[in-house]
Amino acid sequence: MWDRFCADFDFKPSTTCRPAITEPVPSAVWHLHAHHRPVQDVPGRIDAIVRRGLLTDDLRLGTFGHPWEQTLTVWGPTLPAAVETELTELLGAPIRCRT
Template sequence: MESPVVELVEAEYRRVWDRFYDEFMFQPSTSSLEWPAIKEPAASVTWSLAALDDDSDHERLDRLVDVVEQGLTSCLGSKATLLALDWQHTAYRFAPQSVGGPGQPAWPLSPYPDGDYYIYLSEGFRTGSFGHPWEGSLCLFGEEFLDATSTEAAKLLGRPIRRSGRAVGTV
């Protein structure tokens, strides 16, 4: 990759989204009866983003973004690339080690779903994040990624709402 962030061309955009729809059984919907919108992987944890509602200075949100970005960067190889998908909008391939630092381009998108589904995916679709704007949730998946992020995510967001796609009971 010549640039650390490249926009997916139309044919690749369609191929990536088709694969995502198939592998994750993606069913976009604003109806709570249809949530979650994906078949959450076996190694996944999903949190409500409601804990960020009173974060007026965005400190917890900024920390969450840092945790996700650092976790993805740390669990991928130094030459690995990620896909950044924004439902029905531009999608990108980027090198996480070459973005977000001083003098580097910013990460495309955010793990926080700001009006649309925001998705980070490893090239093999085994690791990433799925931000659901209408449920107000964030699903992180991939064992190594969860090992790197789940403790800090839980400190920021509280108790998960689902693990491996199954509702977490209340205590």
């Protein structure tokens, strides 16, 4: 699956090339450290959200966390809308959206 993900999303494992993937439509990207207010257990809450849509076998929907960008990309026909309110509450508005 990883080879297919790299090919389909043009993954560029780099500390300087950004964004690291070609973000599909629809998708939304949040910066993981964008929030500047105290929110209890941010990592745990983000993890619970991400686990709802890690990656489907057909790559139709999923999530991609990039450690160097410190971003979380969420894509698919239903997943971004399903998690947008919660992620925006935790992290602020998405930094990029493709519709």
